[in-house]
Amino acid sequence: MRRRSFLKSAAALMPAVGFDPLSIAAAPALGQEHVIAAGQDRLGEAHSRGYSSILFKVLPRETNNGLFVVEHMNLVNGGPPLHIHPHQEEYFYVISGEVRFALGDQRVVLKAGDSVLGPRGIPHTFAAVEGKPSHMLIAFSPAGKMEEFLRATAVPNPPKQDAAFWRTFDIELVGQSPFAS
Numbered sequence: 001m002r003r004r005s006f007l008k009s010a011a012a013l014m015p016a017v018g019f020d021p022l023s024i025a026a027a028p029a030l031g032q033e034h035v036i037a038a039g040q041d042r043l044g045e046a047h048s049r050g051y052s053s054i055l056f057k058v059l060p061r062e063t064n065n066g067l068f069v070v071e072h073m074n075l076v077n078g079g080p081p082l083h084i085h086p087h088q089e090e091y092f093y094v095i096s097g098e099v100r101f102a103l104g105d106q107r108v109v110l111k112a113g114d115s116v117l118g119p120r121g122i123p124h125t126f127a128a129v130e131g132k133p134s135h136m137l138i139a140f141s142p143a144g145k146m147e148e149f150l151r152a153t154a155v156p157n158p159p160k161q162d163a164a165f166w167r168t169f170d171i172e173l174v175g176q177s178p179f180a181s
Contacts, residue, residue: 051078060143068143079127097134127179
């Protein structure tokens with residue numbers, strides 16, 4: 001009986017101290033809900049890696065750095081060098097086309113609807129299958145410094161990308177992509 005009385009008293013006090021217990025379920029986790037139209041960037045910006053166009057879909061600041069989602073459009077032959085994310089997972093979902101992946105010692109080709117997880121600490125890279133532009137979503141969790149990295153390496157004037165440069169973004173550069181021509 002005492003416990004029930006305490007809970008009733010505590011619930012009665014919540015509005016008095018400005019706390020609405022019902023607002024917890026109704027409030028968005030962080031940031032505000034938003035819809036991003038197809039082919040649009042969250043901030044209306046354009047980002048290019050040279051081998052694809054990138055649209056930012058979910059920004060790290062919207063998820064307390066828990067998630068960063070990008071859309072790679074018109075991914076053509078080429079891709080990043082072999083690298084490792086020591087502190088984050090990278091999830092890939094192929095929307096259209098075919099994309100080659102190197103994950104550790106494994107080599108796979110993913111087609112539309114396929115996905116793969118690149119666990120932290122595993123060397124990986126990707127490239128579109130030649131002659132077939134591809135389209136995919138990539139999610140980083142936690143977000144880490146990936147937004148800053150993609151901004152810093154955008155074309156037309158990306159900086160020299162040696163191992164020291166990559167380390168500033170908490171990424172280990174392992175070497176050339178096995179798909180490089």
